Amino acid sequence: DGGITQSPKYLFRKEGQNVTLSCEQNLNHDAMYWYRQDPGQGLRLIYYSQIVNDFQKGDIAEGYSVSREKKESFPLTVTSAQKNPTAFYLCASSMLGGRTEAFFGQGTRLTVV
Amino acid sequence: DQQVKQNSPSLSVQEGRISILNCDYTNSMFDYFLWYKKYPAEGPTFLISISSIKDKNEDGRFTVFLNKSAKHLSLHIVPSQPGDSAVYFCAAITVIQGAQKLVFGQGTRLTINP
Numbered sequence: 001d002g003g004i005t006q007s008p009k010y011l012f013r014k015e016g017q018n019v020t021l022s023c024e025q026n027l028n029h030d031a032m033y034w035y036r037q038d039p040g041q042g043l044r045l046i047y048y049s050q051i052v053n054d055f056q057k058g059d060i061a062e063g064y065s066v067s068r069e070k071k072e073s074f075p076l077t078v079t080s081a082q083k084n085p086t087a088f089y090l091c092a093s094s095m096l097g098g099r100t101e102a103f104f105g106q107g108t109r110l111t112v113v
Numbered sequence: 114d115q116q117v118k119q120n121s122p123s124l125s126v127q128e129g130r131i132s133i134l135n136c137d138y139t140n141s142m143f144d145y146f147l148w149y150k151k152y153p154a155e156g157p158t159f160l161i162s163i164s165s166i167k168d169k170n171e172d173g174r175f176t177v178f179l180n181k182s183a184k185h186l187s188l189h190i191v192p193s194q195p196g197d198s199a200v201y202f203c204a205a206i207t208v209i210q211g212a213q214k215l216v217f218g219q220g221t222r223l224t225i226n227p
Binding site: 004006031033035040041042043044045048050056058088090092094096099101102103104105106107109 | 119122144145147149154155156157158159162164202206211212213214215216217218219220
């Protein structure tokens, strides 16, 4: 059945290392998004993409990078330049061409140790 | 610059009563609004939405009201049930240079007391 899969659910990283979070969707959605959730700050937009090989920075893109080589996949790399990477990361997707809801994955909890 | 604001971090309501969650926005280009419900360590799930051409949308126990002149929307849950205890996010959609962007508020934690 259709949905968005994020992996892994929990991830530990040593300080100074890059790490890549996976996001795959089989909903045939064009748009995909990455959000970060911190306590008391809601969901903040990191990057978003409308079509393959194109993406835009969100509100807090510094220290992150993305790629969109396939419609189904939108991986997020948390680089060593991200000063405070410990957070809950959420991937979402939606259709384009009309105002519709976005569907979310189950999230990845990243902890820097 | 917080374009979507939920000024109440938490709300406590007795079971069976009405829960009212509020949301304000500043960007007049927003033309579609959504409410999501989120449990801890899970992704948000869509609840209900409203287009800017409407002022009310109802789905079972959930009703969303939009006041465009005040740039304010609210979610009413009636009657409230224990399973409604969660964090609720208000979100808005705008299109920037052809790209659809979804902006969220900070969330309100709703607790339903028996």
